[in-house]
Amino acid sequence: MSQPAVHPVIDVRGLHVRFGEVEAVAGIDLRAEAGHATALLGRNGAGKSTTMRVLAGVVPPTAGSVLVGGIDVAADPVAVKRRVGYCPDVGGLVPRATPWEHLQLAARLRRLDDWEVRARDLLERFELGDVAHRVTSGFSHGMGRRLSVVLAALHEPEVLLLDEPFDGVDPLGVEATQAVIEDARARGASVLVSTHLRDLAIQACSTAVVLRGGAQVAAMEADELSGEAGADAYRALLD
């Protein structure tokens, strides 16, 4: 008896993104399946964040095919946005709105019912409960990162895109983020984590994809990047 075909939740083929003269992404192929977390690794300017923005429906692809949950992101970006939870790499917060107002906006636009209990729980887990009604422009970088993860995870999305979620976050925040990734995996979501922190990527993800110069140079089991041998292999892929 043959195995049923596994359809990837994220299916990117030949993705190109150009901003004027600059080609930010030059032919990336990427597949990520349900119930798995994939690390997106690479140097600055490798195309990680731009790829994430395309998958989130924020930036349209210049060329190539990008399917998220079987939906073409270029054809129906709003439908893709319903399935995706996105933590952007920079900021990600409206400066003069409170965390609760961010959550209300997300809940309303995503048509969530009974979301308040989960929202409060997430805020408590990320130690943001005390500042739920404070304007975010006064937040530290780490607080902002943690709230961005909360916003991405609120609606338990089919695809969770976390761009630099550990950047400047304290150990408790890192643990809470790891727990969110594990929860998402456990309920069958596909998780994509872009980070420069190799050790955390290995802990959080089962597979890893390395980008260089806007293109994919390797795809492997995350364990292959662990230890000194993994560090050497990773460095070799970056050069």
Next chain:
Amino acid sequence: MPTARSSTDPLAAGWVRAVADLGHLMRFRAATVRRPRTTAVAVLVLLGVTLAASVGPLLVEGAGSGTVLEDHLGAMLAGFLVLAIASSMASGGGRELVPREQAAIHPIDHRTEHLGALVLAPLNFAWLLQAWLLLGVTARITGSDGWLGGQAVAAAWVVCATALAQVVGWLVETVRRTTHGIAVVRTVAVVLAVVGVGLQATHRLLPLLDALPTHHLADAITVRDGARPVVLALLALTAAAVVAGALPAGVALRRTPREELKVESGSHPARSLPSSDLAVLRRIDRGSVWRSVPMRRGLVVLALGPGLVALGGGMDWTEVLVLPALVVSGGALLFGVNAWCLDGRGALWRESLPVEPGTVFAARALTLAEWLGSAAVVTIALAALRAGVPSAVEVLALATTMVVVTLQVVAVSMSWSGRRPFPVQLSSARATPAPPIVMVGYSARLAVSTTLTAMLFSAAAQTPAWWLVPVMAVPFLLWSWVRLRRARGWWVDASQRARVVVAVAA
């Protein structure tokens, strides 16, 4: 004998370093101009208009003969100082040469900040308009005989008044940043406004302005002789003001900006979830506007300033018709010309939410229209206190004019916002939604188009044909609607929207 500057002269060394740093910062700003050719053309246009204002009146018949302008030149010179002070106060001491977020990592001295604010002061359309007016009136009064001396005095006064206003601006900002400073500044501002309106209402404001020491300057211009010592005295006063201004600038910049911190770290209790996508988007947009210090402060000045002038001057309804245009075009300069910057770095996350882009556009445009409309209503309410009971025709003309200029400004602003987005946080009272030279272009275009529109409607309202104003409004509304739809089409396009979002989130 050594002739080098003594190392024990830290004050002089500080100023030398400040001037050098100012040069570095100006070169940095110049290098980051996106369209250098356009900027060069804009600078040439400004210089051309200045030359025209200075020389043009000589070509008109009657130049050099005594006019009523001569009697009130002193008041006009004093008025320029008042305007410069108001501008400096509203902008928290003066505009930033480099945004606070970018400047924070650099060792930029308070003297450099002070000089930067002075250099940027002329990049303000109200300042330019008043300066051109003074040069033009001076040329008209002097004629070709004594033109050079008159222009030199007027130009020296413009520079001197700007430097003096900067000192006052920093002093007010110093007070504002003390424990009870906000309350003190507001109280003093209200008292001065009430006194000003009272003086104007009792016809004593103009005599008071005429009696100010600026009448000596006016005398120097009108007698067409003795300009040299006056210019030298003004330049000496300017130098003293520039140096003196650094002191309160240093104190103010060392103190915590309490108003900004209070507004931006405030708590806002949860409210019930709005019933529609548009409503929830508008709530977020409204919060972004009303929780910003420069926007709140700017709106208060814009709404109350013309309103108080109208109240004091006892304007009638045909004159009041022009006010909404002034207020609405000024209000758009507070954020409307770069409306997408309200989201700041949250733009990326907001764009990832599942909502039709047309709804997002509608929310932002409505928030802008509401903001502009509210300022205009306050102005009109103040003006109405002495304008008497309007006739039905006047009410119709006023409502029509408001709708026309508001739609006109919203359409233009949303169009510019989509085409030229800038990453601006608008957290500091000294921030502007676009670079200063761009703001001059925006303000000039808005002021000219809306004022001409309002003057046209004001003239139409004075004819016996009551239907003329609403009929005239139709083509204006249609054109603005087309422009707004075009701006919406631009935003709805995924590639253009991505460009805007990435730009404002940078």
